Amino acid sequence: AQSVTQLDSQVPVFEEAPVELRCNYSSSVSVYLFWYVQYPNQGLQLLLKYLSGSTLVKGINGFEAEFNKSQTSFHLRKPSVHISDTAEYFCAVMGFGAAGNKLTFGGGTRVLVKP
Amino acid sequence: EAGVTQFPSHSVIEKGQTVTLRCDPISGHDNLYWYRRVMGKEIKFLLHFVKESKQDESGMPNNRFLAERTGGTYSTLKVQPAELEDSGVYFCASSPRRTSGGTTDTQYFGPGTRLTVL
Numbered sequence: 156a157q158s159v160t161q162l163d164s165q166v167p168v169f170e171e172a173p174v175e176l177r178c179n180y181s182s183s184v185s186v187y188l189f190w191y192v193q194y195p196n197q198g199l200q201l202l203l204k205y206l207s208g209s210t211l212v213k214g215i216n217g218f219e220a221e222f223n224k225s226q227t228s229f230h231l232r233k234p235s236v237h238i239s240d241t242a243e244y245f246c247a248v249m250g251f252g253a254a255g256n257k258l259t260f261g262g263g264t265r266v267l268v269k270p
Numbered sequence: 271e272a273g274v275t276q277f278p279s280h281s282v283i284e285k286g287q288t289v290t291l292r293c294d295p296i297s298g299h300d301n302l303y304w305y306r307r308v309m310g311k312e313i314k315f316l317l318h319f320v321k322e323s324k325q326d327e328s329g330m331p332n333n334r335f336l337a338e339r340t341g342g343t344y345s346t347l348k349v350q351p352a353e354l355e356d357s358g359v360y361f362c363a364s365s366p367r368r369t370s371g372g373t374t375d376t377q378y379f380g381p382g383t384r385l386t387v388l
Contacts, residue, residue: 159312191379198274199361199379245313256365257303257326258377260313 157182157248161261168236169269176231176264178246186248188229189258190220194242202244205229216240241268272296274380276362282386288350291383295344295364301325302345303365303377304337308358316360319345352387359384 162177180186187206191199203214210222220231229246246261275294283289295302304316316335317327321342330337334353339345349356363377 196381198381199363201376201378204376247313256301256377257315257318257329258305258313259315260305262312 157184157186157250157259159246159248159259159261161244161246161264163264164262165265165267167267167269170238171235173232173234174236174240174266176244176246176266178229178231178261180227180229180246180248182227182248182250185251187251188220188222189247189249190214190218190229190231191245191247192242193245193263199245202231236266236268238268238270240266242266274362274364274378276360276380276383278383279381280384280386282388283352284388285354286351288348289352289385291347291349291360291385293345293347293362293380295362296378298366299364299378300342300367301365301377302339303363304345304347305361305363306358307361307382308355313361316347349385352385354387357385357387 158181160179168174189204190202192202193199202218203212205212205222213219218233220229222229243263243265245263247258249258277292281289300321302319305313307313315329317337318325319339322339336348359382361379361382363379365377
């Protein structure tokens with residue numbers, strides 16, 4: 156079984172400032188890792204994913220995340236945020252060989268970008 | 271290409287009534303998933319179809335929930351009778367057939383159905 160912890164439920168940040176959203180996971184097997192974003196009144200959209208290879212993963216809209224196996228973390232970063240980045244962000248994992256490829260999500264982090 | 275669509279977007283019903291949620295996956299996607307987010311909690315897996323077959327229904331909370339995917343296209347999730355604790359947002363996602371190399375496919379999510387049980 157897997158579990159995901161997003162340490163911050165809300166993150167206020169000023170426009171053009173950097174932001175980091177923290178994600179830690181627990182799993183008895185190796186995992187794939189994902190970050191999804193939900194903009195207001197929309198569905199979840201994939202930002203980026205880590206399957207294997209380089210531990211630094213670049214996604215859409217200038218976001219990147221780094222997989223740290225020893226710390227079981229997958230923190231999301233953006234060097235300079237825009238008002239349009241206001242959204243809720245979800246970290247998720249999928250266990251290798253998991254039946255049906257089900258995703259296990261963290262509780263979400265609401266990012267509010269202030270002008 | 272049309273994305274995953276869900277209907278209705280909102281539903282308000284009274285305790286004891288029946289509600290049916292519908293999900294239309296992306297055309298050609300064999301895998302279809304249902305997830306639920308109860309207020310203030312994390313998004314949780316409910317079940318997974320491969321075409322018309324239930325691959326994994328380990329997340330279904332109880333027998334008041336019935337999911338179907340006749341013909342392997344759209345899916346319905348029926349709650350009968352609805353209880354207060356069923357309130358939340360129900361998400362549907364789809365993904366293509368898994369590749370032979372074993373790599374996973376991205377799950378594409380719909381906008382969700384917000385269910386309120388009074």
